[in-house]
Amino acid sequence: MSTHSARLAALRDQLTQTRLDGFVVPLTDEHMSEYVGAYAQRLAWLTGFQGSAGAAVVLSQEAAIFTDGRYTLQVREQVSADDWQFVGVPDTSIAAWLRDHAPAGARIGYDPWLHTAAWVAEARAALAAAGAELVAVEANPVDAVWPDRPAPSDAVMTVQPDAVAGRSSAAKRADVADWLVGAGADATVIAALDSIAWLLNVRGGDVARTPVSLAYTIVHADGTADLFVAPDKVTPDVAEHLGNAVRVHDRTAFAAALADLSGKRVAIDPAFSVAAIAQAVEQAGGTVLPLRDPVILAKATKNPVEVAGHRAASIRDGAALTRFLRWIAAEAPRGGQTELSAAAQLHRFRADTGLLRDLSFDAISATGPHGAIPHYHVTDESNLAIETGQLYLIDSGGQYQDGTTDVTRVVPIGTPTAEMRDRFTRVLKGHIALATAVFPRGTTGGQLDSLARLPLWQAGLDFAHGTGHGVGSFLSVHEGPARIAKPSYGGTGPFEPLLPGMILSNEPGYYKAGEYGIRIENLLLVVERDLPGGEATMLAFETLTLAPIDRDLIDPALLTDAELMWLNAYHARVAEELAPALGAEDLAWLTSRCSPVAR
Structure with a gap:
């Protein structure tokens, strides 16, 4: 029996002892956090799933793990299909699954310190329709069978x-x-x-x-x-x-x-x-x-000091990423580099700034087929060598006292195929469309999302994740309440109108299962903009992130004149603003990578 199969069996034994016929295991903590401390990683301990969003339901005869489109591939790599059914959300909710699978008369447990009242009401109603009962537990049964569960952190404020x-x-x-x-x-x-x-x-x-x-x-x-x-x-x-x-x-x-x-x-x-x-x-x-929560909107609309801090962090972080991009372009084709070694090297470049407090999330360092897993998490077991002919995707960020960063770039190892260049350029077109959007007050990210998808849609393509999330100020890299997404991606609840001072990501992508992944991500600041002849002050985006976009993956023939102008203007700004933070060799490399792209 595998380790995780044994853990599932132990939980079922514990449920029997406590007169429960099932239990719900969410990936959260007592604060409904997205990222949780090691002590609260119950889902990962039980199933082996390493993603940042998901839940599980354990019944006496069956069990299911629930993940969204970001983790469709990852969950199947990390969790045994012998023990678990794979259920996609939001197509199927936990409550709906319980209604269809819980036996009549069953007592299904839940930890009231890990679920919202709305979830409890939905699950209770669904179980009642099946003749079953939702039962609050005083002690979490997963904790009872987790012998080496970590203690909560003792880090000081x-x-x-x-x-x-x-x-x-x-x-x-x-x-x-x-x-x-x-x-x-x-x-x-x-x-x-x-x-x-x-x-x-x-x-x-x-x-x-x-x-x-x-x-x-x-x-x-x-x-x-x-x-x-x-x-x-x-x-x-x-x-x-x-x-x-x-x-x-x-x-x-x-x-x-x-x-x-x-x-x-x-x-x-x-x-x-x-x-x-x-x-x-x-x-x-x-x-x-x-x-x-009266803090949420105030926290999301950054004040001028927070915006200035993020600008400074963006230059610092962009210089570190530039050093990395130069390094990976030189070292990866020689062989010997892996997803883990590359992530570690980027961490070192950020640490070299002397101001890095932490990473803002575990880097998504993904080569070849792993790039097609949007939220891939590299481990010792999954670690792949970076090889010629692949696309290498690096999604990463840093925590600095003056700002939180999040940026994704893709590097071709060797010569990219025509298909790779086509897909990358379509993603870039969507990225530019969102970056250059102008919109009235009251507009939500749900209304803007299609701008980033249209070039892909026109080729019969799409991506199964949100286009943008809010970012905190030396806080969470995923911050509400605003988001840019389809209604079914990137969060729950109504869309929040965008306001000046909000910082959001711009990250359209394309993923070819088993082969490669593409994502281009910069952070955007919502700003006011007056247009000549306009009758009202509009809102627009200012791109904050500063890092070169790989020119070898761009097919200039697919870009309009306006898109080409944006790309060249962005690269000129990157070279100018990062120059004081780079040494001579890194600056020379950056200057060449930021030279104008022509047809």
Whole structure:
């Protein structure tokens, strides 16, 4: 029996002991985080799946793992089909699958600290239709059979200085207090880790690649707050920074503290607060107001200091990526390089800046067929040699105190085929169309998404992931609420109108299963733009990312005059802005790669 088969069997035994006929295992934590600490990686431990989004359902006789289009190939590489059914979302939801597969009379368990109230209501209704029951557990049964489960991180909090944050925590909390008064609420529970970090101007190290601390915050209508966090994380510097208006409590006291909200009207975000929080407030006699986290939109619309910081980070990061692109172009054709060695080398170039705090995510270092897996995660077992004739895709980013980066480039190892150049150029055309879009206020990313897809659609092609996601300011590389996507990709809920100050990715792609993948990704800043003769101020994008786009993969004949002008102007800007950050040899290479492309 394989390791993961044995773990599945152990979980089933545990469910039998606790009188459960099934259990739902999501990939999240008590804060509904996308990226979670090692202690919360229950799905990976149980199944072997290494993606960043997914869930599983275990019944006594069958089990299913749920992933979206980004992981269609990856999940089949990493998870045994002997033990698991592969189910695609959003075509099939967990609730719908449970309705069709749970036996009548079954008791299906769930951890109320890992699901939203909306999910609980949907799953409960679906199971009731099948004559089954959804049961909250007090202790997660996966934890009971995970003997070496890591402890939560003990990393300390750090201060994000006001000079880098752009606004003080007191000013941010005053805004939340005003919002509470306007909403007729006495307090709000902030459970999203990046919201807490942004609101209090602190950062942490509890989640790999995301500088946050495991904590909860209750903000009151007078602007004071209660912070629930492991006491050892609060250093004297952090305590001084928080001041008397932020009362610090042990994180373990949070659940009991919710009882103190008896008689209060409490705003709780239904998307980012787990069911257990709302349940505790209601049981204590409080009134839950299902309102969006008041921090989310403010965090997404970067202030001028945050924008300036991201510009500086983009130059620093672009110089490191340029050094890498020169290195891979020279070293890969000689042989001896692998997906892991290339990712490590890029990490070294970023670390050489002296300002790298962390990567913003594990690099997607993918050659040949692995490039066709949009969110591929290289491991010792999957690591491939980078060989001539392949396309090498590198999607990576850095965490710097002044900004978070995310960029994808593709490098041909040897001479690319005509098909590769055609597909790459179509992706580039879509990338340019989005980068140059001009649109009125009120426009959402859902309305802009087709701009990036049209050149592919015209050839009968498409890609199965969102086109753009929000990016934080020394925070999460995937930040809401705005996104650029089809309704079925890149998030749930209504699309958010784009606002000046938002930073989003622009990353159309193309993936040929078993052969290669292409993605071109830059980060964009939403800005205001007045057009000659226009009757209203419009919105547009400014490209922030600075790195050359591989000219050997471009078929100039497919580009319009306007597209060619954009490409050459972008490359001229890349060469100019990165020049001061590069040595002579790297600059000479960059200059040649950024020379004008002609037909």
